[in-house]
Amino acid sequence: MTPAAPQPARLDFRSRGFDFASFAFTSLTGLATLFILAILAIIIANIAWHGWSTFSWRFLTGSADQDMFDVNKAGVLPMIIGTALRVLVMTLFVVPIGVITAIYLTEYAHSTAVTTRVIRGAVNNLAGVPSIVFGLFGLGFFISFIGRGLDAGAAEPHWGKPAILWASLTLAVMTLPLVIVATEESLRAITPGLREASLALGATKLETILKIVLPEALPGILTGGILAVGRAGGEVAPILFTGAAYYMRDLPHSLTDQFMDLGYHVFILSTQSPDIEKTRPILFATVLALLLLTLSLNLVAVIVRARVRKKMRAGH
Amino acid sequence: MTNTPANAKRTVGWMGIHRGHKARPVEWLAEKFIFLVSLTAILMVFLIFVFVAREALPLVLGQMNSAAARPAIPAKDMDKLKPAELQEYLGLTPAEFKGLDKEALQALMEVREEEAKEAPKDKDAKVNTTEWKYLFGAHEWSDSRPEDRHVWQPIGRIHKYNLWPLIIGSLKTTLVALLFSVPLALAAAIYVSQLSSPSLKEWLKPAIEMLSGVPSVVLGFFGLIVMATFLQSVFGYQSRLNAFVAGIALGLAVIPVVFSIAEDALTSVPRSYTQAALALGASKWQAAWQIVLPAAAPGVFAAVVLGFGRAIGETMVVLMASGNASIMSWSLFDSTRSITATIAAELAEAVFGGHHYRMLFLIGAMLFIVTFLTNLAGDLIMHRLKGRLEGKAK
Numbered sequence: 173m174t175p176a177a178p179q180p181a182r183l184d185f186r187s188r189g190f191d192f193a194s195f196a197f198t199s200l201t202g203l204a205t206l207f208i209l210a211i212l213a214i215i216i217a218n219i220a221w222h223g224w225s226t227f228s229w230r231f232l233t234g235s236a237d238q239d240m241f242d243v244n245k246a247g248v249l250p251m252i253i254g255t256a257l258r259v260l261v262m263t264l265f266v267v268p269i270g271v272i273t274a275i276y277l278t279e280y281a282h283s284t285a286v287t288t289r290v291i292r293g294a295v296n297n298l299a300g301v302p303s304i305v306f307g308l309f310g311l312g313f314f315i316s317f318i319g320r321g322l323d324a325g326a327a328e329p330h331w332g333k334p335a336i337l338w339a340s341l342t343l344a345v346m347t348l349p350l351v352i353v354a355t356e357e358s359l360r361a362i363t364p365g366l367r368e369a370s371l372a373l374g375a376t377k378l379e380t381i382l383k384i385v386l387p388e389a390l391p392g393i394l395t396g397g398i399l400a401v402g403r404a405g406g407e408v409a410p411i412l413f414t415g416a417a418y419y420m421r422d423l424p425h426s427l428t429d430q431f432m433d434l435g436y437h438v439f440i441l442s443t444q445s446p447d448i449e450k451t452r453p454i455l456f457a458t459v460l461a462l463l464l465l466t467l468s469l470n471l472v473a474v475i476v477r478a479r480v481r482k483k484m485r486a487g488h
Numbered sequence: 489m490t491n492t493p494a495n496a497k498r499t500v501g502w503m504g505i506h507r508g509h510k511a512r513p514v515e516w517l518a519e520k521f522i523f524l525v526s527l528t529a530i531l532m533v534f535l536i537f538v539f540v541a542r543e544a545l546p547l548v549l550g551q552m553n554s555a556a557a558r559p560a561i562p563a564k565d566m567d568k569l570k571p572a573e574l575q576e577y578l579g580l581t582p583a584e585f586k587g588l589d590k591e592a593l594q595a596l597m598e599v600r601e602e603e604a605k606e607a608p609k610d611k612d613a614k615v616n617t618t619e620w621k622y623l624f625g626a627h628e629w630s631d632s633r634p635e636d637r638h639v640w641q642p643i644g645r646i647h648k649y650n651l652w653p654l655i656i657g658s659l660k661t662t663l664v665a666l667l668f669s670v671p672l673a674l675a676a677a678i679y680v681s682q683l684s685s686p687s688l689k690e691w692l693k694p695a696i697e698m699l700s701g702v703p704s705v706v707l708g709f710f711g712l713i714v715m716a717t718f719l720q721s722v723f724g725y726q727s728r729l730n731a732f733v734a735g736i737a738l739g740l741a742v743i744p745v746v747f748s749i750a751e752d753a754l755t756s757v758p759r760s761y762t763q764a765a766l767a768l769g770a771s772k773w774q775a776a777w778q779i780v781l782p783a784a785a786p787g788v789f790a791a792v793v794l795g796f797g798r799a800i801g802e803t804m805v806v807l808m809a810s811g812n813a814s815i816m817s818w819s820l821f822d823s824t825r826s827i828t829a830t831i832a833a834e835l836a837e838a839v840f841g842g843h844h845y846r847m848l849f850l851i852g853a854m855l856f857i858v859t860f861l862t863n864l865a866g867d868l869i870m871h872r873l874k875g876r877l878e879g880k881a882k
Contacts, residue, residue: 173492191771195650202683205679207672208743209695214703215707218714280522290530291526291527296867297863298533300862300863301856302800302828305801305806306541307832308540308543308835308849308852309539311835323585348529349529376515379693407705408804409804413835435705436705436754443712449560455709462706474694478694
């Protein structure tokens with residue numbers, strides 16, 4: 173990635189007509205940007221192209237047949253329901269905790285205090301924990317420790333087995349940083365003047381937060397929630413041992429049931445298929461369904477976030 | 489203490505309760521509640537380490553024995569053992585032990601006796617393969633080829649847990665991923681933050697970050713089904729799935745991480761630096777290359793460090809595209825198996841609480857420690873850089 177120009181020992185900034193080095197540097201970095209975008213476009217186009225013919229209403233609403241590798245019978249409704257359920261339950265846990273943490277960090281915490289630094293460090297660190305470690309954590313903590321603890325020696329495990337609840341909680345821990353960071357950003361985008369005006373009118377700090385700050389920050393909170401849903405919707409590694417099932421005849425009835433999952437199904441179809449050429453259409457269509465789900469959520473989050481940023485610039 | 493409403497005449501606030509002229513217990517309670525909830529993130533990082541390490545602890549303490557032949561106690565002597573001894577002998581957890589009646593325990597003991605009789609008589613049958621020297625050291629196994637001194641082979645007569653094939657597998661794929669993604673992501677970060685027009689930047693940044701919206705299972709699928717065939721036809725190597733294919737697919741997951749952090753670091757360099765350079769007659773690229781990049785160098789380093797953390801911890805891509813053969817080889821074009829893929833592929837079939845199960849938690853804990861340290865380093869570098877740049881800007 174070194175530009176074509178020789179490196180001068182001291183800074184030499186005289187301009188001399190057509191600057192080849194400048195041209196080369198700009199086009200090289202520009203090409204790299206273009207290349208990344210091209211890869212993204214190729215992935216999406218390739219999957220859409222191969223998946224489109226099988227991607228029908230019947231496919232989306234069809235139930236999973238015992239023979240999930242049969243092109244004419246395969247459907248993904250149970251997987252969509254399973255993925256939606258686990259993501260929904262996750263949201264119930266992660267959004268309140270994430271928003272409250274963000275409120276603490278922006279409204280109450282002293283930015284130089286040790287506690288604040290440690291909380292921030294923990295949030296950043298949580299964002300970098302490998303997804304498979306979250307899976308191990310879900311198994312070791314939620315299922316083995318809490319679940320088996322609740323069962324307390326019952327003959328038939330009710331809590332201490334893989335379930336939607338445990339998968340959702342594991343994902344909630346994983347997506348906590350996303351919600352915190354997005355909410356914090358939108359809280360910081362609100363002008364201090366708004367808070368000061370509210371306090372000057374005699375409102376308490378809590379009233380100001382609940383009635384002025386939070387409604388104003390709603391788009392940002394929404395972004396965080398959507399990003400978390402988009403991220404968690406496509407994650408497979410954390411749910412491998414905490415709830416996803418290879419095949420289930422019935423839809424899950426309660427939070428302690430296992431579930432079929434769209435992302436996990438992509439994994440099964442691509443690695444366990446008896447005849448990869450025959451099942452290729454189902455595979456591409458399932459990937460397309462998953463990709464549409466996560467990318468559309470990301471797109472919404474990007475748009476909302478762009479608006480928040482615009483408002484922030486206008487406000488300051 | 490003086491934090492009761494009766495004593496509220498004090499004008500100095502106590503821990504933030506006195507916002508107006510009277511104490512507000514609701515405010516105080518709300519603040520404490522919010523503070524306590526915000527500790528969740530710290531608690532979770534702590535719990536992750538504790539509960540992953542807890543499952544691996546018996547291994548670390550040397551309490552597990554994976555030898556194929558263990559001395560057996562005759563089943564008829566069961567009554568001579570204390571319950572605790574019996575439980576340990578059968579390798580049961582206290583809860584499992586409680587759930588079994590005497591007949592079941594008797595049956596288990598008979599099974600152990602049978603096993604001991606049938607156990608192979610060769611030199612490795614009595615070896616406890618979970619000892620550290622077998623995890624990291626070379627050993628000539630009686631039932632594998634003499635040249636295979638480092639083997640990860642948990643299923644079989646003798647459970648071999650040498651970690652080198654997995655560590656090398658993880659490092660190989662990570663290396664390819666970083667060599668592929670770091671130059672691309674850094675060049676794009678320089679272009680987007682320094683050279684493109686502001687209106688173009690508003691489009692480019694979210695577009696590149698969309699790549700992080702592609703789930704890793706989709707990248708793994710793409711590597712396995714599409715890229716593996718394509719790359720094989722271009723480079724013409726033997727094994728269709730290998731560290732190279734997995735590394736390239738993994739690179740796609742690393743690009744948005746490196747790009748975002750590097751872009752952030754480059755953007756946080758004050759505009760005045762660039763403006764000063766431009767005023768001295770520098771071209772845009774000279775300002776970017778000789779002024780902004782050196783100033784943001786620690787941030788760029790942090791981006792690479794965090795990219796490494798992401799690459800070594802990624803599971804689904806490697807599980808699907810690397811071929812998953814645990815071969816001890818430095819070649820990029822051999823099928824490989826990483827630490828993460830091993831956990832994902834083997835945990836479901838490992839006996840709960842057995843040595844294989846605990847071994848997978850042990851490598852998971854090692855992985856957590858590695859990523860914890862890289863994250864910490866990346867975080868500290870970025871924090872310092874921003875502090876320095878902001879301090880200079882004023």
